[in-house]
Amino acid sequence: MTAGRAGQGTNSVQIRQYNQRLVLQRLRRLGRASKADLARAAGLTNSAVGQIVAELEAFGLVETVGKRHEGQRGQPATLLQINPAGAFGIGVRIDRSRIETVLADLGGRIIAEHTHDLDLPPPDRALEIVRQDIESLLVLCPPETRRRVMGIGLARPFNLGSWLRLLDLSNVESLKAWDQTDFAAALARETSLTVFDENDGTAGAIAELFYGVGHRADDFFYLFVGPCIGGGLALDGECRRGLTDNAGDVAVIPVGPSGLASAPALAGRTEILLTRASINALIRHLRHHGHGVSGLGDLPATMARHRGLVLEWIEDCAAALVGPILSMQALLDVPLVVIDSDLDRSWIGLLIERTNAHLAQAVAEARRPPRLVVGSFGAYAGALGAASLPLFVHFGPRAGLLTGDVNAFRGVRDHVPPA
Numbered sequence: 240m241t242a243g244r245a246g247q248g249t250n251s252v253q254i255r256q257y258n259q260r261l262v263l264q265r266l267r268r269l270g271r272a273s274k275a276d277l278a279r280a281a282g283l284t285n286s287a288v289g290q291i292v293a294e295l296e297a298f299g300l301v302e303t304v305g306k307r308h309e310g311q312r313g314q315p316a317t318l319l320q321i322n323p324a325g326a327f328g329i330g331v332r333i334d335r336s337r338i339e340t341v342l343a344d345l346g347g348r349i350i351a352e353h354t355h356d357l358d359l360p361p362p363d364r365a366l367e368i369v370r371q372d373i374e375s376l377l378v379l380c381p382p383e384t385r386r387r388v389m390g391i392g393l394a395r396p397f398n399l400g401s402w403l404r405l406l407d408l409s410n411v412e413s414l415k416a417w418d419q420t421d422f423a424a425a426l427a428r429e430t431s432l433t434v435f436d437e438n439d440g441t442a443g444a445i446a447e448l449f450y451g452v453g454h455r456a457d458d459f460f461y462l463f464v465g466p467c468i469g470g471g472l473a474l475d476g477e478c479r480r481g482l483t484d485n486a487g488d489v490a491v492i493p494v495g496p497s498g499l500a501s502a503p504a505l506a507g508r509t510e511i512l513l514t515r516a517s518i519n520a521l522i523r524h525l526r527h528h529g530h531g532v533s534g535l536g537d538l539p540a541t542m543a544r545h546r547g548l549v550l551e552w553i554e555d556c557a558a559a560l561v562g563p564i565l566s567m568q569a570l571l572d573v574p575l576v577v578i579d580s581d582l583d584r585s586w587i588g589l590l591i592e593r594t595n596a597h598l599a600q601a602v603a604e605a606r607r608p609p610r611l612v613v614g615s616f617g618a619y620a621g622a623l624g625a626a627s628l629p630l631f632v633h634f635g636p637r638a639g640l641l642t643g644d645v646n647a648f649r650g651v652r653d654h655v656p657p658a
Contacts, residue, residue: 255291258283260636262291263300264476266321268454271304273316292319299387300325300345300634321345326634327388329376329432330626331369332439333395333422335359335414336466336534340372341619342380342388343626345634347450349619351376356536359399361413362420370429390433392628393423394442394621396467397485427656434654435628438484439463442624443579443614444471445478449627449635451615452577460564460573460609462489463620464556464580464590466535468517474571476636490517492563499555501527515559518581521552535581542586549586557593561601564594568609579614587613 258281265280266272272280278288295301302322306315323346332339336359341352353372359365377385399417423436437445444461447453457476463469470487472479479486490513496505497515501524514520522532525541528548532541542549564576578594580587591611598608616623 257636258287259291259295260634262288263295263321263634264636266301266319267449271318271320273307273318275316277319298325323348324384325387326630327380327384328626328629329373329388329391330622330624330628331373331391331393331426332442332621332625333359333365333369333393334439334466334621335396335399338365338368338372339622339625340369340376341622341626342376343623343630345630347446347623347627349623349626351379352622356534358534359414359417361416362422362425366422366425366429369426373430388432389633390435390629391426391430392442392625393426393434393436394439394625394628395422395436396439396469396490421654423654427654431656433629433656435632436654437625437628438469438471438480438488439465439621439624440469440487440489441471441478441480441484442628443469443616443620444473444487444577444624445631446620446624446627447577447579447615448473448476448478449631450623452575452612456575458573459575459577460567460571461487461614462560462576462578463614464516464518464578464582464587465621466518466581467513472567472571472573474573489563489567492566494559494562497555497559499524499527499551512559512563516556520556521549524548524552539583542582550589553586553590553593557590557597560594561597564598564609565601565603568606574609576609576611577614578611579617579620581618584613584617587617 261281262277265277269276269280274288274292275285278285281288292301300322301319304318304320307318323344326345328343330341330343336356338355338357339352342350344350353375355368373391399414423434427434440461440463443463447461452459453473453476457473459473461471461473468490470489472487490511492512493509494512494515496502496510503514518535518538522538525532525545525548530541530545532538567573578587578591591613595611602608614620
């Protein structure tokens, strides 16, 4: 199922690999389907799909789940579904205040996890934490599962050592060290597994594309309100990454000044989005009013006790999101925006409600704002997005497969351990 490094042009091997992945994608969207269903959904002949299904069953990626008896004549159709145990991915999400490591299956289920809420330590210490977590996850796996682990996905903000004053972070030297460290290569050496390294916003968008709203939408803009704010962009069923892998990097979009007294002093006439639309901005607002928050772990209880302050931040955050959302819609004509967060779903529902109200007031004449929906995975989005990376690279249909474009079909930067 892994694409070969072919030259330019299209050959029968590349077409077969692409069609295998296309059938997997259609089956993932349909949930359960017959071969005839898959042929119609993929635009392929019945005989072609029959051969592809036989290959996928041999790989252990597809399984039979019964017969369809209702509403048809003749022999009942055999129903198929993705085999969750067909492949696995390890996901590592690193943020400025959290490290998460998970094992997920091809069905998008997180099987086991480790979470550390802490100020991000230097890379060497973080590497030791992650290595131990991965080892403990693999110990849980029987030999057949370990053989089907496709690699490690690493999802993290790029430029971890930047914007520290705006984020009110004190571990400056530790974070700055990350920008001089190739953590993915070090992790590949430590684990002897291929590591797929990606911006955390794009990783979250891949999780939605693979397991969430991508089952019914090919085009959407993805936002994740975490300690900072990240974004990703899905167009035509593929995640777009841009020249420097930062497509959808909304955190640095200029916005107007905050209306909160807790906002940092302006260095110019504008702020950037992360100073207003981020959990760090919420924590800063709570601390400004005398309510200590040590990290994400104790944030829910503090928010419940001080709802009024949280609503003030939500209003300011919603107002800040309007310009970036309308700009993305104007440039890319994307009809859907997915908003997810480490925060509880009810808070994100309120954020979407207030953002919709601001969008309705700001949208240009003869235009309608995009539809906003709550993301599928909440606090697990980053870790599942990371675990999705090796699975997406190996099993996602990508147009680059048809041309042998290595960068296109790889989809993410990878670090293969030395032989």
